[in-house]
Amino acid sequence: MAQQAHADEHRDDIGSRFGMWLFIFTELLLFAGLFITYSVFRYKNWQAFHLAAEELDVFIGALNTVILLASSATIAMSITALQQKRKILSLSLMGFTLMVGIVFLVNKYFEWSLKFEHGLYPGSETLVELGKGEVLFFGLYFFMTGLHALHIIIGLVFIGVVFNYVIKDKITHDNFVLLENAGLYWHLVDIIWIFLFPLFYLIT
Amino acid sequence: MSHNDEKPHIIPYKTFLLVLLALLAFTFISIGVTSYNLGPLTVLIALLLATFKTILVLTYFMHLKYDVKMFAILVAAVLALIAVVIFITFLDYLFR
Incomplete structure (x- = not known):
């Protein structure tokens, strides 16, 4: 496709965002199902969940929360910057989102490694000895934060592609719906974390 | 139905900064509150604060207010x- 800053005859930005929102709804339902599973198991094994949740590091969870919230704000601002035709600023803000997104994953790596070192991973002997409630808690912990981390990776790739398009002027101040959609996806990832953090790290 | 030109709405940086500050404040409040053991109330407060945060993200970051x-x-x-x-x-x- 050629650069089409002004070729807007076949464009439907609202339709494009509508498609993104429909996809986001399926994601919300997917995670809602997991949150319900977590809630029911917590209700039925509250003592084990209480003990298991104490194992998680609130500091690293809080750090990752701050990282995600800030990265969400910068990707939102990058749209404003692009609308004002400030391309470099827009790219810098997106670059910040990409950078701290990677920091989030690095933190997750260290967090999980520490759990593995303590023998806490799905199917481990330590976990089986601890009992059924702990198996459920850590099973859900690894599955839900893992699925969330997968979404972070997809979001980073999406924003990376958009970043590249902005450089090449395929996304411009009057044609930026793809940047908006990448932003919407990143904010969804943010919202999921907003619930994961208190449910796994804070409520003990 | 061509709606491409109907939203040149530019949201100021300041709005996003204020929303970010509010989100961070809610985060630290929820960390503070949950460090006390208030029983089932802890869960309620933590989820309520998470809901407020979600509404802020949806309204401003995801542009629902302007879309x-x-x-x-x-x-x-x-x-x-x-x-x-x-x-x-x-x-x-x-x-x-």
Whole structure:
């Protein structure tokens, strides 16, 4: 496709965002199902969940929360910057989102490694000895934060592609719906974390 | 139906900064509150604060306030659906 800053005859930005929102709804339902599973198991094994949740590091969870919230704000601002035709600023803000997104994953790596070192991973002997409630808690912990981390990776790739398009002027101040959609996806990832953090790290 | 030109709405940086500050404040409040053991109240407060944060993200970061009304209505409908499913699931588990 050629650069089409002004070729807007076949464009439907609202339709494009509508498609993104429909996809986001399926994601919300997917995670809602997991949150319900977590809630029911917590209700039925509250003592084990209480003990298991104490194992998680609130500091690293809080750090990752701050990282995600800030990265969400910068990707939102990058749209404003692009609308004002400030391309470099827009790219810098997106670059910040990409950078701290990677920091989030690095933190997750260290967090999980520490759990593995303590023998806490799905199917481990330590976990089986601890009992059924702990198996459920850590099973859900690894599955839900893992699925969330997968979404972070997809979001980073999406924003990376958009970043590249902005450089090449395929996304411009009057044609930026793809940047908006990448932003919407990143904010969804943010919202999921907003619930994961208190449910796994804070409520003990 | 061509709507491409109807939203040159530029949201100022300041709005996003203020929203970010509010989100961070809610985060630290929830960390503070949950460090006290208030029983079931802890869960309620933590989830309530998470809900406030979600509303802020949806309204400002995801532009629902500035976008076509249809998106906000659909999001509300999906969230209502999720709430109903949670409610019915717990009706089952609590009164078994």
